[in-house]
Each structure stands twice: as structure tokens, then as C-alpha cells.
Amino acid sequence: MxxxxxxxxxxxxxxxxxxxxxxxxxxxxxxxxxxxxxxxxxxxxxxxxxxxxxxxxSRCVLLHARKPDPEAAASWLEAKGLKDFDEQLAEAGGNPLAVIRGHKIVPDEARALFLGLLKTGKRLDITKVAPGVGTGWKLDACADFFSRWGTDLIRVKSGLQPSYFVGETPELQSIAPGADLQRLFHWLDETESLKRASSVPLNNKLALEKILESYRSVFRS
Incomplete structure (x- = not known):
């Protein structure tokens, strides 16, 4: 300053x-x-x-920068020489710059662990969480990942197509009928709480176990 x-x-x-x-x-x-x-x-x-x-x-002048539509984003990425980017673009929320820069919400190993657990719904094995958590995983990024999965699950349960995890559509369609919508919205609130709490020191393994155990309770027995 x-x-x-x-x-x-x-x-x-x-x-x-x-x-x-x-x-x-x-x-x-x-x-x-x-x-x-x-x-x-x-x-x-x-x-x-x-x-x-x-x-x-309230003391700022707000300027809204809208992201490009999917067709424009795809054309721009193709012009940059990229191929097979559809899934990465979807997970990036339609942000082509994030794809170009190779930005990922979470590391590949975190993505594999989380998707493997989230896709099992009420059969989620909570004992697999702690051993699989790597060092340096950012809780706010994990919270964003969970929030996007929850949003897609709500969309699929409502008869719509997923926005982020397009490649996981069959799995989302398989578990969506067993999800309780009210509990699912409550779980989304919990992911936002986790995101806000990430600014203070937390035990990552315990925090991730808690949020995933809460996710499992979204599904009716």
C-alpha cells in the first residue's frame, strides 16, 4: 500500500x-x-x-463479467489447439481460461478418491476417507468440488442434465432416486460452511470424514 x-x-x-x-x-x-x-x-x-x-x-462499483456460452468456449479452445476438453471444461464450470491454464478444482488423486466415494451414495465406506487423503489438499477446493457434485445431483434428481460432472451422468442417475432433496440442500449448506471454515486450522482428514458422512445420510436407507 x-x-x-x-x-x-x-x-x-x-x-x-x-x-x-x-x-x-x-x-x-x-x-x-x-x-x-x-x-x-x-x-x-x-x-x-x-x-x-x-x-x-456496498462500497464497490459492481461489474459483472459473464462467462462465454459453451459453443464460444469450445471454439476458442479449439483455436488454441486443444482437443478432448469437454469434460474438463464442464468441471471448470464452463471457464475456458481455467482449462488453458490447467487449473483443477482438486488434485487428480483427490478427484479419484472423492468420485469413487460420492458415486456409491448410501453405500459410501467412510473408512476409506482418512487413508486416502493426501497432504496439501485445500479444504476450500474440496468444498467447491463437493458443492458442484451436490448441485449436479440436485439437477439430475429434478430431471435435468448435470452441469459439471457430465462424464458421471450414469452414476448420478443411478443414485439420484435414493437422495432426499431436503437433506441434499442441507448438505450443500454444509459444504459452504466447510469452505468458510477452511481459513482456520482444521484436521483435513476429520473434516473430510465429517462432510462425507453427512453426504451418506442424504440417501434414504
């Missing part, structure tokens, strides 16, 4: 992702936004506006 600009008379502070700022840091930032230093502008980039402190959000 105290650095001087080396070209323009103004300074620009880019904060991304702004929806991942810890509450204590957001309170400090709010004070600076309310009374910014001379010639300093803030640019904040976020996907989840609801995760930003409301008082902070």
Missing part, C-alpha cells in the same frame, strides 16, 4: 480472489476502502459475491 507507482500517478491494488478474504482481513480492508490513501484504487475480483463482507461490497 505504501509503494509509489513507477509509471502512472495512480496506484492500483488488485485483490483476487476477493471472496476468499478472511473476515478479519476484510474488516481491515473495509477501513481502507472507506478512507483510501490518495490516488489509490482497489480492484477486487470474485466469483461468489455473497462471500464478500456486505459492508465492503
Amino acid at each position: 505504501a509503494l509509489k507507482p513507477h509509471r502512472s500517478p495512480r496506484r492500483v491494488n488488485l485483490i483476487s480472489p476477493a471472496d476468499r478474504i478472511r473476515p478479519d482481513a476484510a474488516s481491515v480492508l473495509l477501513k481502507m476502502v472507506e478512507e483510501p490513501p490518495p490516488d489509490l484504487s482497489f480492484i477486487m475480483i470474485a466469483e461468489d459475491l455473497d462471500a464478500i463482507l456486505p459492508t465492503l461490497r
Whole structure:
């Protein structure tokens, strides 16, 4: 904040992702936004506006950047020389830049473990969670992964096609009838709570066991 600009008379502070700022840091930032230093502008980039402190959000000018439609995203990726990207594009929420940069929600080993468990529905074996959890797995990324799976499960149960896990459509269709919709929405709330709690030290194995055990209870016995 105290650095001087080396070209323009103004300074620009880019904060991304702004929806991942810890509450204590957001309170400090709010004070600076309310009374910014001379010639300093803030640019904040976020996907989840609801995760930003409301008082902070109210002091911003909101600009919505919409993602491209699937056809435009596919054409752009093809022009970049990519092939067989449909599944990766779907899991990235239709964001072609995430595909180009090779961004993944969770590591491949986490994806394999989670999908193997989530697809079993009420037969999920909770004892397989802790031994399979790797080091360095970010809980907020895991929460995003679970949230997208839950969203797709709701879509399939409602007679729609999945948005993210298109390649897992048969498995989603197989377990959707046994899912209780009200419990499923409650589980989505729990994934958001896990995402918010990821800013404080947690035991990853215990946290993942808890969220997956809760997922298993979504399904009727």
C-alpha cells in the first residue's frame, strides 16, 4: 500500500480472489476502502459475491463479467489447439481460461478418491476417507468440488442434465432416486460452511470424514 507507482500517478491494488478474504482481513480492508490513501484504487475480483463482507461490497462499483456460452468456449479452445476438453471444461464450470491454464478444482488423486466415494451414495465406506487423503489438499477446493457434485445431483434428481460432472451422468442417475432433496440442500449448506471454515486450522482428514458422512445420510436407507 505504501509503494509509489513507477509509471502512472495512480496506484492500483488488485485483490483476487476477493471472496476468499478472511473476515478479519476484510474488516481491515473495509477501513481502507472507506478512507483510501490518495490516488489509490482497489480492484477486487470474485466469483461468489455473497462471500464478500456486505459492508465492503456496498462500497464497490459492481461489474459483472459473464462467462462465454459453451459453443464460444469450445471454439476458442479449439483455436488454441486443444482437443478432448469437454469434460474438463464442464468441471471448470464452463471457464475456458481455467482449462488453458490447467487449473483443477482438486488434485487428480483427490478427484479419484472423492468420485469413487460420492458415486456409491448410501453405500459410501467412510473408512476409506482418512487413508486416502493426501497432504496439501485445500479444504476450500474440496468444498467447491463437493458443492458442484451436490448441485449436479440436485439437477439430475429434478430431471435435468448435470452441469459439471457430465462424464458421471450414469452414476448420478443411478443414485439420484435414493437422495432426499431436503437433506441434499442441507448438505450443500454444509459444504459452504466447510469452505468458510477452511481459513482456520482444521484436521483435513476429520473434516473430510465429517462432510462425507453427512453426504451418506442424504440417501434414504
